[in-house]
Amino acid sequence: MNNNMKTIDPKQVSVAEFHGYLLGAVAPRPIALASTVDQNGRVNLSPFSFFNAFSANPPLLIFSPARRVRDNTTKHTLENVLETNEVVINIVSYAMVEQMSLASTEYEEGVNEFIKSGFTEVPSEKVTPPRVKEAPAAFECKVQQVISLGDEGGAGNLIICEVILAHISTKILDQNGKISPHLLDAVGRLGGNWYTRAGGDSLFEVEKPLRSKGIGVDQLPSAIKNSTILTGNDLGKLANVEQIPSIDSTEVDEIIKSHNLVSRDQFHFLAQQYLRNGQTEIAWKILLQENV
Template sequence: MLSIDPKEVSVGVLHGYLLGAVSPRPICFASTVDSEGNVNLSPYSFFNVFSANPPVLIFSPARRVRDNTTKHTLENVLETKEVVVNIVSYAMVQQMSLSSTEYAKGVNEFTKAGFTEIPSSFVKPPRVKEAPVQFECKVTEVIGLGSEGGAGNLVLCEVVKVHIDEAILDAEQKIDPFKIDTVARMGGNWYSRAKDGIFEVEKPLRTLGIGVDRLPMAIRLSKTLTGNDLGMLANVETLPSETEIATFVSQASEPYQYLITSGDENELHTEAQTLLSNGKLHEAWCLLLSKK
């Protein structure tokens, strides 16, 4: 394994490793204005949501590594204490990338990138009409993390108004992850399209999983079952009862009967793995416990 002391490599090299590893990162498409009302629009991937009560987003316009200068966005939020955080969908990504060009101060990136300005309700910066979600925010604090190139500046944004395109909502008025079609930053020039990699993992909130340490040793030390498989198996409160296992065996298909009576352990674990991949956790457990 490559081990790195941050103090022994250049900031540029370290920056590359950090961004390549901490990914995908959501994108804050920040619209701001300066004290004279000049509009700026720029994307930042040092960004996330950190609180729901109060609703707080944080993004970080870092000092440029090459010459230690600051971004217009940072200068604007320090002057006016307001920002609109626009969420970026796949349909916007090329225009958004264009807006990251380092235009001179006073140049409106809405115009350069071809986005549509729409007025906000409670803050001066305009919203991006094309964005599926727009957060109007008051900047409560800016925390500088250093004075050298590459140092971040945490912009704490309290959300005062949320605008959501109804086209991205499902029947329950929740945001549909496929419809919102967000993109995220990876390392280098790479992006990730969220809906192409979506999968569902049930949160262990309603149950207390038995834990990997309580799995039968043959399962825990399996040469076939992966860490993901063990995590799924361990996220049950109780194991199937003897009655449930007996019922499963009595109703098992001929291939399963063979696995239970004559198949080797690896074959059994491979079939259980298939059941797990199809969301059949109870059946996987019954199969694993049916072989004595």
């Protein structure tokens, strides 16, 4: 242990133990509910959280069925993809999470997890595997490439999928036709048995950095940068201005008078409240008044 950090060399611990650290730390992860068929047309449905979108042009999704750590066997999904080069990636919402988990059961080869999990098959338009009716979004994909990352238990297999047709439920679209995170009600996978639901208070917005370039934390006055009140998030917001605002403002004088501010900490606490309300300019002016 050093500086409160546990330092681990992956080669010094078991694969299972390091797998646990990876899954715990790289979280939350989105979940691909992958539907495939084998060369005899038998359907398979399994979830994978080693998954993400990696390219918009071409539109590429990648997920990774690993070799089992316990016995180095491979998953039916990988075998099906190697046989047929097709997959439908279905997105998982909170309403689907228990059935999705059931679909991860290691049923024997040829068992259709749509039937076991109770999801509804909808025929795809461009590929053979069906999509999941209950999913808020589904991507019909041709597999571009499968990259094997090793021969031992725990080794991943990157399945690089090109989306050739997307289905988005109109129930998750807002008035502007964009996907609303509130309506999507997405879930993510963390370590152990943990999941997270992206909804309610757990959703928040962060403004993109200014195109014109914010001044950066290094340019903040030292009293602000070294504040014991303002947090890293507060400093990040303050540093996302093109220039430090001018301090003259009767509005801010009134605010300061009405709060009867005396100490630096009081100025910083008040500025923090304005920052958290999205009123960065007023926060800046309060902080600058403190130095007058």
